[in-house]
Amino acid sequence: MLKKFLMAPGPTPVPEKVLLEMAKPIIHHRTDEFSKTFAEAAEGLKKVFNTKKEVLMLAGSGTAAMEAAIVNTLNPGDKVLVINAGKFGQRWRDISKVYGMEVVTLDMDWGLSVKPEQVESYLTANPDTRAVMIQGSETSTTAYHPIKEIGQIIKTKADTIFIVDGITSIGVHETLMDEWGIDIAVTGSQKAFMLPPGLAFIALSDKAWSFCEKAKIPRYYLDLRRELKSQLQATTAYTPTVTLINGLKVVLDMMFEEGLENVYKRHQVNGDATRAAVQALGFKLLAECPSNAATGFYLPEGFEGGKFEKFMRERVGITYAGGQDHLKGKILRISHLGYHDAFDTITAVSGIEMGLAKFGVDIKLGAGVTAAQEILKNYIGE
Amino acid sequence: MLKKFLMAPGPTPVPEKVLLEMAKPIIHHRTDEFSKTFAEAAEGLKKVFNTKKEVLMLAGSGTAAMEAAIVNTLNPGDKVLVINAGKFGQRWRDISKVYGMEVVTLDMDWGLSVKPEQVESYLTANPDTRAVMIQGSETSTTAYHPIKEIGQIIKTKADTIFIVDGITSIGVHETLMDEWGIDIAVTGSQKAFMLPPGLAFIALSDKAWSFCEKAKIPRYYLDLRRELKSQLQATTAYTPTVTLINGLKVVLDMMFEEGLENVYKRHQVNGDATRAAVQALGFKLLAECPSNAATGFYLPEGFEGGKFEKFMRERVGITYAGGQDHLKGKILRISHLGYHDAFDTITAVSGIEMGLAKFGVDIKLGAGVTAAQEILKNYIGE
Numbered sequence: 001m002l003k004k005f006l007m008a009p010g011p012t013p014v015p016e017k018v019l020l021e022m023a024k025p026i027i028h029h030r031t032d033e034f035s036k037t038f039a040e041a042a043e044g045l046k047k048v049f050n051t052k053k054e055v056l057m058l059a060g061s062g063t064a065a066m067e068a069a070i071v072n073t074l075n076p077g078d079k080v081l082v083i084n085a086g087k088f089g090q091r092w093r094d095i096s097k098v099y100g101m102e103v104v105t106l107d108m109d110w111g112l113s114v115k116p117e118q119v120e121s122y123l124t125a126n127p128d129t130r131a132v133m134i135q136g137s138e139t140s141t142t143a144y145h146p147i148k149e150i151g152q153i154i155k156t157k158a159d160t161i162f163i164v165d166g167i168t169s170i171g172v173h174e175t176l177m178d179e180w181g182i183d184i185a186v187t188g189s190q191k192a193f194m195l196p197p198g199l200a201f202i203a204l205s206d207k208a209w210s211f212c213e214k215a216k217i218p219r220y221y222l223d224l225r226r227e228l229k230s231q232l233q234a235t236t237a238y239t240p241t242v243t244l245i246n247g248l249k250v251v252l253d254m255m256f257e258e259g260l261e262n263v264y265k266r267h268q269v270n271g272d273a274t275r276a277a278v279q280a281l282g283f284k285l286l287a288e289c290p291s292n293a294a295t296g297f298y299l300p301e302g303f304e305g306g307k308f309e310k311f312m313r314e315r316v317g318i319t320y321a322g323g324q325d326h327l328k329g330k331i332l333r334i335s336h337l338g339y340h341d342a343f344d345t346i347t348a349v350s351g352i353e354m355g356l357a358k359f360g361v362d363i364k365l366g367a368g369v370t371a372a373q374e375i376l377k378n379y380i381g382e
Numbered sequence: 383m384l385k386k387f388l389m390a391p392g393p394t395p396v397p398e399k400v401l402l403e404m405a406k407p408i409i410h411h412r413t414d415e416f417s418k419t420f421a422e423a424a425e426g427l428k429k430v431f432n433t434k435k436e437v438l439m440l441a442g443s444g445t446a447a448m449e450a451a452i453v454n455t456l457n458p459g460d461k462v463l464v465i466n467a468g469k470f471g472q473r474w475r476d477i478s479k480v481y482g483m484e485v486v487t488l489d490m491d492w493g494l495s496v497k498p499e500q501v502e503s504y505l506t507a508n509p510d511t512r513a514v515m516i517q518g519s520e521t522s523t524t525a526y527h528p529i530k531e532i533g534q535i536i537k538t539k540a541d542t543i544f545i546v547d548g549i550t551s552i553g554v555h556e557t558l559m560d561e562w563g564i565d566i567a568v569t570g571s572q573k574a575f576m577l578p579p580g581l582a583f584i585a586l587s588d589k590a591w592s593f594c595e596k597a598k599i600p601r602y603y604l605d606l607r608r609e610l611k612s613q614l615q616a617t618t619a620y621t622p623t624v625t626l627i628n629g630l631k632v633v634l635d636m637m638f639e640e641g642l643e644n645v646y647k648r649h650q651v652n653g654d655a656t657r658a659a660v661q662a663l664g665f666k667l668l669a670e671c672p673s674n675a676a677t678g679f680y681l682p683e684g685f686e687g688g689k690f691e692k693f694m695r696e697r698v699g700i701t702y703a704g705g706q707d708h709l710k711g712k713i714l715r716i717s718h719l720g721y722h723d724a725f726d727t728i729t730a731v732s733g734i735e736m737g738l739a740k741f742g743v744d745i746k747l748g749a750g751v752t753a754a755q756e757i758l759k760n761y762i763g764e
Contacts, residue, residue, distance in 0.1 A: 004407060011408045011624060022625075023405035025386060026393045026578055028701045059443045059580050060603065063620040067603045095602045190621060196408050198441050198580040198623035220477045221442065221449045221604070238445040239572060241580035242393055243404075319410045 007348045008321035009139050009168055009294040011190040011197055012338035014247075018194060021250045022243040029242050035234035037249045042231065044252030045201055048170060048260065049185055051177040055203040056227045057248075059241045062167045062188030065200035067095050068222040069163050069184045070131075073204075073211035076100030078130040081122055083114045087140035087324045088165055092133040099217055104129075110141045110327060111296075113289040116149035123157060130211075131161045136169025137291035140324045142333055144173065144291035148180045155181030161208050167191055168293040170201075171255070172267045172337060183208040189244055191293070192263075194251050194338040199244040267292040269379045270336035270345045273372040277349040278334075280371035281356075281363060286331055294321070296333040300361055305329035308359055318351045342376040389730045390703035391521050391550055391676040393572040393579055394720035396629075400576060403632045404625040411624050417616035419631045424613065426634030427583055430552060430642065431567055433559040437585040438609045439630075441623045444549045444570030447582035449477050450604040451545050451566045452513075455586070455593035458482030460512040463504055465496045469522035469706045470547055474515040481599055486511075492523045492709060493678070495671040498531035505539060512593075513543045518551025519673035522706045524715055526555065526673035530562045537563030543590050549573055550675035552583075553637070554649045554719060565590040571626055573675070574645075576633050576720040581626040649674040651761045652718035652727045655754040659731040660716075662753035663738075663745060668713055676703070678715045682743055687711035690741055700733045724758040 006013050027034055038057075045055035058064055074080065076099060082092045084105040096103045104126070106118060114134070123129055132154055137144050147164055154162040161183035166175055170185060171192025177185050182205070189199035204212065204224065212225065221238065230237045255263055271292035275285060278297040286296035299305045305322050306329045313319045323331040334348045349368045357363040388395045409416055420439075427437035440446055456462065458481060464474045466487040478485045486508070488500060496516070505511055514536055519526050529546055536544040543565035548557055552567060553574025559567050564587070571581035586594065586606065594607065603620065612619045637645055653674035657667060660679040668678035681687050687704050688711045695701045705713040716730045731750040739745040 004409075006408065006410060008410050010621070011410065014408050019405040019407070022578075023401040025401070026388065026396050026572075027386075028388060028390050028393065028695075028703075029579070031695060031701070059441070060446065061441045061620040061622075064442065064446075064603045098600045098602045098605075100600065188621070190408075196404075196623065196625040197411070197621040198626065217600075218480045218482065220480045221446045223480075238443040239392070239570070239579040240443075241578065243578040244580065313410075313413060319413070321410075 002317045005318045005344070005347055007335050008319050009191070009333060009335040009337050012194060012335060012340070014194055014196060015254065015339050018247045018250050022247040024246070026242055029240050030235065034242065037246055038240070039234040041245055041248045041252060042234070044249070044256065048255070049177045049203050050175060050179065051185070051203050053203050053205060054228060054231060055201050056224060056231050057236065057240065057245065058200045058202065058222070058227065059198065059238065060200050061197060062165070062186065062200050063091065064222060065186040065188070065202040066091060066165055068202055068224055069186055070095050070099060071215070071217045071219045071222060072224045073161060073184065073208055073215050074099070074101060074130055075214070075216050077102060079104065079126065079128055080131045080133060081106060081119070081129050083132070083134040083145060084108065085112055085114065085141060085143060085145070086110050086135070086138040088135050088138055088167070092165065096133070111143055111286040111288060113143045113145050113287070116146050116153060119150050120153045123153065123160065127157070129160050131163050133163045134165070136164055136166040136175065137172065137293045139168045139293065141286055142291050142294045142296035143287035144169070144289050147175070147182065151181035161211055168337060169291065171263065172291070172293045174260070174264050177203060178205070189248065192338050193248065195244055195247050199241050199248065266341065267336060269375060270340060270342065271295060273345050273375040274334055274336055274349065276375055277368035277372040278352070281353065281368045293337045294333045294335045296331050298331055303359070303361065305332060308355065312351060312355050316351060316355060318348070342380050345372055345376065384699045387700045387726070387729055389717050389726070390701050391573070391715060391717040391719050394576060394717060394722070396576055396578060397636065397721050400629045400632050404629040406628070408624055411622055412617065416624065419628055420622070421616040423627055423630045423634060424616070426631070426638065430637070431559045431585050432557060432561065433585050435585050435587060436610060436613060437583050438606060438613050439618065439622065439627065440582045440584065440604070440609065441580065441620065442582050443579060444547070444568065444582050445473065446604060447568040447570070447584040448473060448547055450584055450606055451568055452477050452481055453597070453599040453601045453604060454606045455543060455566065455590055455597050456481070456483060456512055457596070457598050459484060461486065461508065461510055462513045462515060463488060463501070463511050465514070465516040465527060466490065467494055467496065467523060467525060467527070468492050468517070468520035470517050470520055470549070474547065478515070493525055493668040493670060495525045495527050495669070498528050498535060501532050502535045505535065505542065509539070511542050513545055515545045516547070518546055518548040518557065519554065519675045521550045521675065523668055524673050524676045524678035525669035526551065526671050529557070529564065533563035543593055550719060551673065553645065554673070554675045556642070556646050559585060560587070571630065574720050575630065577626055577629050581623050581630065648723065649718060651757060652722060652724065653677060655727050655757040656716055656718055656731065658757055659750035659754040660734070663735065663750045675719045676715045676717045678713050680713055685741070685743065687714060690737065694733060694737050698733060698737060700730070724762050727754055727758065
């Protein structure tokens, strides 16, 4: 018997009741029954995004929503600033380049977060910048960027929009889209929303919609004007992912029942506990300003991370995530995203301890678990 | 108690074992376990498409794959011929126009199928045509187009590709992509593939891939070069729809166990039986050359089709499909697509008989069912 634990930052575990909801016989999408669920889910999304604007649902991965953000608001030749601090920052850069934008990147070592002043001074020197693109949480490095502070800066610029990939931050860290001045917020189903992948979300501020009016890049499947028109009628322009949207309604009910503040608190506590644990084991965190979605830490010098990951996944049953690109094999990432509670953290940490010990790393068994418990004991049963 | 029957041409009923497969705990997509399933599903798709080329899987609706066909092979200004015989022919036209192609439409009354000679004479007069776009089965009219014959014509033209939306024909009617000279074949998960919506498939011939090399429209999420590179390694460029692909593997196993010839035969027999039934009831078929995906027929003059559909769906439990655009309320479409067998046809026909009788239409109860039985009795138990 091998119980499986998914501890990678997406896809994240799907709650049993959501799996069962999605296993119900499929219904037709052009019906009052589906429109009712759709409308309720759409309302729920607004609460999580903290926006008065529509949150549109797209059949696709998060990348589809990232591309939609760009092609619906910008034009070739537009100057854009990309905060490039990891794999997903690179994705903003790559998509923008494909569409002929003049891309300036603020390149950072993986693990670092941008400083609001860096963005401010760039924008002061380059007032013709049309968009700033960033991740809320850069999944590849587990770093959190200061979205709120940067939003306040961009809010004052009439000709610049702030585009945030919130794929591993929305639903993890409180995100006040309207108040913070986020003009486009994007996320996907398979992270904090505890669903399988295949459904993406995107919301635009009034400023972003006004950019949309002047955006000339041809688009069809990702044309948000057409989607807005349909979704205001509680339907979609093209066939929606019926089962995922039915599941989303259940997920949102779960999130509201727990209370969004408690959802964020849970991520914070499990993040704190995991970080304390890996540090107690003597490892160095990758992120200077860590996200509560996942914890990344450096493995011992020369350690074969890839082999360890594979062993843990196939023989022990725990799927962690390794590093990407130049960090491949050098770091390990432990997710605390979505359907994850205190004992998942204990399992994750204990797996690291026993697994690394088996791999010959000098580990003080129990040190990480104890450090995690010190934090989690104040949380459980409360 | 109200049992539900989904008799609309997509989404179609999902078999219980597929629902249960997809309700299993989700797994990570960058693992050998998932790659194995992915590779097996990809091999299975090739068999259904009858192609030696890769069949790529995209996270999106069928429309995403239609757009991918265009943006990956054509350039603005290219002359394209669209067979416009219904709602989905219009979609080819609309996407092509968005991307600046010079679109010529061969407009036909809804219900008609194009004649191969019409395409041939157009291409002889317009040898600079870069692509011909068509539906295998035009879902809005339930008409089948002569794909094989048109393929043979286009096969001889080195500078023209044949793009087929097989969304309700692949898996319903035998489709020999390579042999017939189909250059791009597109389909979606929620039709013959008996899955929820959200996964689309697309395959390109060598000729289409050579067009791809010269295609300059910017694209990122739908860039098939990037997808091909990843999918040849049994992975995807962006997060795949893990659950749908796991379900696909089960669906393909079911289809191969039944035997593809038997799958086509089943659609043929249920189509024949449904058509015989509605004609025995005195109704006129919409399609001259009907598809085996669904049967469309004209409702009595002045009859309120929309009201009837709603009553049948909400009070009787059967979801049929009505007409779209100018046929709204005037026709009814009965699906025999996917997970549909003889007694589903009996239910569909019996529902029409009793429902219309309740709505005051002069119906000879049992006449349709009897006509269907005459055909189905030779099929059941064989």
